[in-house]
Amino acid sequence: DVKVTQSSRYLVKRTGEKVFLECVQDMDHENMFWYRQDPGLGLRLIYFSYDVKMKEKGDIPEGYSVSREKKERFSLILESASTNQTSMYLCASSFAGGSNEQYFGPGTRLTVT
């Protein structure tokens, strides 16, 4: 069964802390994505990666960075967390090429106080 897992379901951090969100997929997918989801705004793409060590900015990359050292793992890093980064973070993966289906993880609800 296809699976995308995220390291935490809920996370509370303080302003200025460095935050790591981890995502692992077991489907040998080439592409991995990080989105944030806010009420009324839908899913917005932060970063995506199409191969190990490769990354591209999405629509809202400011304040975030990513790391992909292994094909199955994609990390989102908040260098210095701020309250406006309080959100639901969703990781997804997909095959490269013509696949239009993305598989999502359960999400991490991050609260920055």
Next chain:
Amino acid sequence: GQSLEQPSEVTAVEGAIVQINCTYQTSGFYGLSWYQQHDGGAPTFLSYNALDGLEETGRFSSFLSRSDSYGYLLLQELQMKDSASYFCAVRGNLDFNKFYFGSGTKLNVKP
């Protein structure tokens, strides 16, 4: 750039048929997808249309008109478990690996 518009909320009764519309403006186009998300859950893929017309999968159907930049998701024989948010998404032709999502339509199914 990309923008997608869909209604924020729709209410229907159990057993009825409901249509959720999506209009899009994109710099390129490579198909329209639909996802379902229950409260507290992950989005799950429902359907994909690359060409004009209707695609049917059980109680759910999805339609696309590329000339009108418009699509819809049709849910028939509504059940309480269909209460969820539904998102349309497009894949850019120029930035092929990127997906762009609408803001979602919350469907409330009432008894």
